[in-house]
Amino acid sequence: MVVFSVASPLLDGCVLALIDQGDTYGYALTQGLRQWLEISESTLYPILRRLQQQGALQTYDKPFQGRNRRYYTITPVGKVLLNAYRQEWHSYREKVEALLFAGKGATIK
């Protein structure tokens, strides 16, 4: 069951994290993300374009079966952004967990 939807900044971070693991193209990236997150009925294009405009991603074309695939690669700016997203996530998660499990005797460090 999927209750929580993934908001845009978080998705930006996830996209960066996947590309950080290796250059990839639009379709493979979408499939890769779907393994983890419920993002049916969506296109990653606006996110990829925005990250490109921010200087976090760059593209290059590589021939595949008579056409070109556009690969995305992470830049140093993207790596710093990704790092920032990771840290933001840590503090966000702590706050939500502290709230969700308040009074349940769970220890949140």
Add this chain to the structure above:
Amino acid sequence: MSNEEFLKRLETALAGRVPQEEVDDAMRYHREYFAEAGENAADGIPAPEEVAAQIIRDWEDYLRKRRLRWIRPAYIIAVCVGLVLMGFAVCAERYGRYSRSSIREPMATPVTVVEAMDQVVFIGAEEEPAAYITLDPFEAIVIEGVSGNVTITSGDGFTLFTELDEGESLSCSQDGGTLHITGKLAGANTEGDISITVPGWTQLSSVSVKTDIGNIYLSDIPQIGEAELETSMGDISVSNSDETGYGALRCRSDLGNISVSSVRAASTLDCRCNAGSIDVMEFCAKETVLQTDMGSITAVAVGAREEYEMDLSVDLGRVSVDGQQRLNHYTTGGSTYLLTAKADAGDITVDFAGESAYLQPGGLHGEAHHSELH
């Protein structure tokens, strides 16, 4: 909806609203996507008008940020300084005056001022955000008088990245191998962030960070002579995923927590806070001092218990060493290291990790690390 229909409607929705190259880029992406995903793939994505609306919004946003930059004289100054520095760097490279590892001579006009709007802004080259600056190599960092989170970590090169809101500014200068960052960062209600990367092989002689509000993160910088981290309100986190060799590490936080993991310090590891807790995991130092008024202290030391001379005291909390409860004031002799911990209201827990994958307790030859730096 067929893929063809999607493309047609997307093109119609974008035409005239964004430049042709933006239309082409969006069309190209979705054409390639459909070629990979097969027929009826268009059913799996939102209506083309919806996608187009998002693209148009993003484009207008991007345009707004770019337009704003030119009306700011500070940008022009920064661009000029940037060009001069770039020219300097190119000349230096061309005439081989400086080798990669050497620290550059002080520059005549070292100050670059970055003033920016919301989020990432752009300066100089089209694709390079203003707040992202490539720095000359340095061996010392001094950050003071700023508010916001500060991150220092290893990366591909010497870089500075910062996100600033309207009205915020930041001064950054390099002088004789030292990176200075000063100035007001946060505006009235916002927090700015500063991220600095240095290559993983860098040996920093000293790192000094003093912030008013904000967290300080120091991670994966394996060699530091002396590190001094201070924040009035915020957490301090020092972590490493590889073998470290610090000379000394000193952390101060008034209201936040301090967490240190995988750190070997040749001389002292000194962590103090008022209200927060202190966690030190996998550490090893000639002398360790941990102190908090309100919080608890948890320490996992590398090596064996017999190696540590300990002085642990609490007022209200409890002391536990190696899983056993001890008296409020526990002292014991040891062969090699000194560990002092004091918690007024919280508990103190000390355990021993034995051998560590990262840290060799026997290898505390701090002077060697210092001399390697020069």
